[in-house]
Amino acid sequence: MNITFTPIGTIHTPYTKKKNNTPFQSIEDDKEEFFVTVYPEHVKRLEKLDLFTYIYLIYYLDQTYKEPKDLVHPPWTKNTAVGLFASRSPNRINPIGLSVVKIKEIKENQISISGIDAFDGTPLLDIKPYIKDLDAKTDANYGWLEDAKFKDHLLLHIKGIPHDH
């Protein structure tokens, strides 16, 4: 079974494959500009989206393709191996990216957002509202990241907090 999707717009970031400067997770970065544009035919479909603090962006990881592995070694984890589906590696069976981002402003077909770990030009597939009680699970955990050897460091990256390595 083949499932076919088509982009609804584009993600714009300061990150390019050439510069290889993409962080490993979304960062709330106020110095750089991150925004999403939807194609003109979708502008009306953004109505009332600006009332949400956060949204999900679902996108096509078109610039990161490598053959997916069974196990991956997440960055900064000192030889830990975890299953591909227990990781957020971009080299997935279906290269679908998912990020929670903050809305700064919506003007016409342009949504200014907080940082996102995607290359400039990444095709956008869907936007969904992030709804407090539905999506913010306060009893969530860190899974294999609990491992004390590297958790604190990895969390700095996850939270986008600058630090010396």
Next chain:
Amino acid sequence: MNITFTPIGTIHTPYTKKKNNTPFQSIEDDKEEFFVTVYPEHVKRLEKLDLFTYIYLIYYLDQTYKEPKDLVHPPWTKNTAVGLFASRSPNRINPIGLSVVKIKEIKENQISISGIDAFDGTPLLDIKPYIKDLDAKTDANYGWLEDAKFKDHLLLHIKGIPHDH
């Protein structure tokens, strides 16, 4: 640009299109059985996934197709119209479903989960770990659901709390 994906497994639920008994959001339902099976070639890719409390399931809404609209009228909202991308309606430009579910148990290629608002047989596209600091945004809001006319009732549905209409 056409983007092609292929299922990695199947979502199993008590809900069928014929019975039309799917709730409007994922419900934590202990009386019914909800589980996901991945194809045998992906079993190794589940390693250490069981350490997470919650996971994201991304799936193909193959049984709910209707022509997508610009504005939708969410259930129980008394004539509110919101943009398609400000809603969780299944009739999307790209019919991609996204749910946060709790893992109960993983045995071989089968993941027992908390409730999910998907039809039995829904093709699964991806599994991602839900990571506390990355995904649980404690300052998230309710967007247009804040409207006091219907918020309390809608939240009962969102949280899966049984009630008389």
